[in-house]
Amino acid sequence: AAAPFGGVFDGDGHAVAGFHLAAAARDDVGLFGRVSGSAAVVRNLTLSDAVVEGYSHVGILAGWVDRAATVSGCSTSGAASGYEYVGGLVGVVGGDWFVGTFPAVVSASSSSATVTADYWFAGGLLAVLGGGSILANTFATGDVAAAANYAGGLVAGAPYAALVLSSYGAGDVTAQCYSAGLVGNLGGVIVDSFAVGSVTASSAACTEAGALVGRTWGASGWLITGSYSYAGASCTAPLSCHGPVAGETAVADLSTFYSASSAPLSSWNFSSAWSARANDFPVLRSAAAGTLP
Numbered sequence: 001a002a003a004p005f006g007g008v009f010d011g012d013g014h015a016v017a018g019f020h021l022a023a024a025a026r027d028d029v030g031l032f033g034r035v036s037g038s039a040a041v042v043r044n045l046t047l048s049d050a051v052v053e054g055y056s057h058v059g060i061l062a063g064w065v066d067r068a069a070t071v072s073g074c075s076t077s078g079a080a081s082g083y084e085y086v087g088g089l090v091g092v093v094g095g096d097w098f099v100g101t102f103p104a105v106v107s108a109s110s111s112s113a114t115v116t117a118d119y120w121f122a123g124g125l126l127a128v129l130g131g132g133s134i135l136a137n138t139f140a141t142g143d144v145a146a147a148a149n150y151a152g153g154l155v156a157g158a159p160y161a162a163l164v165l166s167s168y169g170a171g172d173v174t175a176q177c178y179s180a181g182l183v184g185n186l187g188g189v190i191v192d193s194f195a196v197g198s199v200t201a202s203s204a205a206c207t208e209a210g211a212l213v214g215r216t217w218g219a220s221g222w223l224i225t226g227s228y229s230y231a232g233a234s235c236t237a238p239l240s241c242h243g244p245v246a247g248e249t250a251v252a253d254l255s256t257f258y259s260a261s262s263a264p265l266s267s268w269n270f271s272s273a274w275s276a277r278a279n280d281f282p283v284l285r286s287a288a289a290g291t292l293p
Contacts, residue, residue: 004036011045019050028063029054035062040069050078058082059090066094066102074109081116085127088113088142094130103132108286113142122146123156124171131160137286141170151175152184153197162188166273172198177206180214187218192268194228201237209241212248224248226267
């Protein structure tokens with residue numbers, strides 16, 4: 001395999017249009033295959049109308065980001081596909097799902113790409129946010145599908161001490177089970193985030209699909225605070241989708257969300273992180289922020 005990128009790449013706000021990469025038999029597939037090390041930084045770059053195909057650890061920007069590397073101010077659009085661990089921006093951040101090592105940081109970034117995994121772990125922004133890794137001020141609006149389990153509008157899996165902060169998912173999500181508008185499988189922490197996309201679980205035995213998160217695991221490791229799902233978005237499963245989990249509030253309409261007595265208006269950071277909008281859900285103020293579909 002090629003050596004990981006360990007330097008600094010600053011796109012300086014430039015955009016690359018029409019990037020195509022077809023590598024269906026390869027792992028660590030993206031503009032950067034792997035970004036690794038505390039000195040590694042990728043920032044301020046847009047990839048528009050990209051088409052990226054790989055096998056495992058697939059993302060339009062990078063297949064794998066780990067070992068204290070940083071991605072910030074980046075955005076993607078187009079399509080990402082592979083067998084497993086596919087994300088619209090990055091495939092895996094930090095360690096693999098069960099490893100939970102070598103954390104990294106992704107901030108102020110987004111994706112509107114459609115994401116497809118022929119097996120499992122498909123996420124609108126990331127497939128996996130590894131233990132100890134941080135995802136802050138990010139969003140994804142593209143539709144997400146995994147042929148088997150684990151799909152999330154933002155992240156398919158966030159284990160252990162992974163942190164999702166001030167982020168949202170707005171794409172429609174489909175998998176057999178463990179599917180959700182924000183995080184498909186949560187063992188970490190979600191703070192001040194929301195989801196508005198529709199969710200579908202196709203397995204006849206699935207009971208762990210939901211508007212914000214699908215499956216929560218670990219007796220005491222996971223936590224949700226100040227986070228919301230949109231009750232107007234559909235969640236469909238042969239048995240049933242579960243309702244809001246601890247720390248999640250289902251919002252029926254925007255008047256409830258922006259009420260002076262509600263938690264978002266009083267506790268979310270509307271001065272620098274979020275921007276309220278009339279008759280719509282808030283968006284992020286970060287450079288890569290856009291609009292909900």
